[in-house]
Amino acid sequence: MSETPVKRRGRPRAYDPDVALAKATEIFWAQGFAGASLDDLAAATGMNRPSLYGAFGDKQALFRTALDGYMDRSRASMAEAFRGGGTLREVLTRIYRTALGFYLSDDEGGRGCFLASAGLGQALVDDEVRRIVADGLHELDRAVEGLMTRRQAKGELPATVDPVALGHVASMMMNALSVRARAGETREQLEATILVMVDLICGPADREPQASE
Template identity: 40%
Template sequence: MNPPAAARGRPRAFDPDAALQQALELFWRQGYEGTSLSDLTAAMGINRPSLYAAFGNKEQLFRQALERYLSGPAACFDEALREPTARKVAGRLLQGVVSQLGDPKNPGGCMVVQAALSSGAEADPIRQMLAAQRNDARTALRRRFQRAITAGDLPAGTKAGDLAAYLMAVVHGLAVQAAGGLSRKELQAVADLALRTWPG
């Protein structure tokens, strides 16, 4: 005997989008290993079977939360790459990072940096994924700066790889300092200093 029509395909009793946002904010505050399944189910307002059914395991949930983070709060990176000059790329990126880090509505620091500080065997796949993400970001900046050198927008002697690594180091340093309590004004001062030392 088939179950009643109302029982088949019953809609979830929670909003997956809102639940994913709660997971994102929790991972952002506590890092990957610092966030337990009990923390997640409490914050998302669901039980473990519902979490597994909707998002998979903890690692799969983190990957979905990270995608949401990169396309939302951290979208300034892709936006910066579209700027017409290398200096404007750096300026747009740094301003976006300062705005995100200095927004009191956001958890402190950067989700990518917070999660990268995880330790232990459980977090190895996450560390590897985040390392690949950071490498991809640095590579994208290096290619953008190499095009700027070729176009004469940056001095001919500029090393695109070094400049990309420098900018990423400033961005990640800002995130660590923000997590430690640096004010938006102080973060902005660091970003301004980085731009004052920009080549050309």
């Protein structure tokens, strides 16, 4: 009688942690922390539950890792948008359009800001997430307030304007874009809103002085 070799089980299929985290982030972004089940996360990443736990920890730890990754990416993109030259109108338009690139997805449609869409809900019950969300919002506030202060010194804003207050409002307008994107407004609608927002901050375009950062 011939013997048939017994097939041994191979090693578990290797996975790319960056790809797995990106897939998990998309699930959290679409469904929020509470709505994203472990089965959803496992299916999206191609990993079973033990593998997910081994790679990222529990669901809460995975969410925080996803939130940190989003913050790193958005921070880098925003820093580039702020550094670019041009008038205040041009810089603000570039900043808002950069944000819009995060808020709209070709595959998922309007999803808004991950910080607001997914982070705020979890911030109600997770002190660490609340801190990350608040720090992210305040970091943006300071960046826009600094931009306004510098541009006022260059003569692009009236001396009577409070640059810190105006910067805070301009930062809040970005939150409004996120909400509108999440609610389903189209790219064309949001682009038109950006033009109006920038007009409100900078005044009529035909009266804008030329300046560079």
